[in-house]
Amino acid sequence: MTRTLNATAASLLGFLHEGPMTGWDLVATAQQRIGDFWSLTQSQVYRELTAMAEAGLVEAGDPGPRARRPYALTDAGREAFGEWLQGDVTEELIRFPLLLVVMFGEHVPPERLAEVITTHRHLHAQRLAMYEKELAEAPAGEPDPYAAATLDFGVRYERAVLEWFDALPTKLRGAND
Incomplete structure (x- = not known):
């Protein structure tokens, strides 16, 4: 299933190159590393993870402590991320x-x-x-x-x-x- 990535989904795939992470981990990583210039809400992260899992771009692992489920990047996810990087960079929009x-x-x-x-x-x-x-x-x-x-x-x-x-x-x- 081909899925056009938005920048939020692409950022999550980028972080998952570092290894499996839970939605919670991804939110914390995004806040620390890109939070000053790209905002992500917890609901966005979980919505994107669900959609990317359905598209085969990530794979959900077994739930761990506090029922947190780690997500791992699949080969299809790596490929989709690479295609996103090669695509056109959209023009920025100032929201100030x-x-x-x-x-x-x-x-x-x-x-x-x-x-x-x-x-x-x-x-x-x-x-x-x-x-x-x-x-x-x-x-x-x-x-x-x-x-x-x-x-x-x-x-x-x-x-x-x-x-x-x-x-x-x-x-x-x-x-x-």
């Missing part, structure tokens, strides 16, 4: 809820808009500091070039977002900036 609030800022009390902007600027500054700490603590020698490239994007993205915050008109940021 703060931009909706700013877009409709004329309908938001000025002090509330300033509060939201200040809060989000702080969150992005924290994330940048976390990424920079990860870079500084990276082991010497040959780093994983794929993880390093992803982390570099995160640093550059957060710097760009902070620059955008700093360039916002005073009217949007409020007087207490």
Whole structure:
């Protein structure tokens, strides 16, 4: 059965290349490794695992502790993942809820808009500091070039977002900036 993979399913197959994992393990791995740029919910993971098992891309093992069932990648899953990697990369879509609030800022009390902007600027500054700490603590020698490239994007993205915050008109940021 041929199944067109979406990016969520493909990410799960990518993680399963490392060995069998339960849905719980996959959620935790995704949150740790891609959570800053790709969101997965527990329900999405289990829905995708069920669909991929039906399509023969993964194989469910025997339930373990707490009835958690490990899933293993099949040859068909490896092939589907390889085909997904060779396919067209879809154009990214920015989903930044703060931009909706700013877009409709004329309908938001000025002090509330300033509060939201200040809060989000702080969150992005924290994330940048976390990424920079990860870079500084990276082991010497040959780093994983794929993880390093992803982390570099995160640093550059957060710097760009902070620059955008700093360039916002005073009217949007409020007087207490």
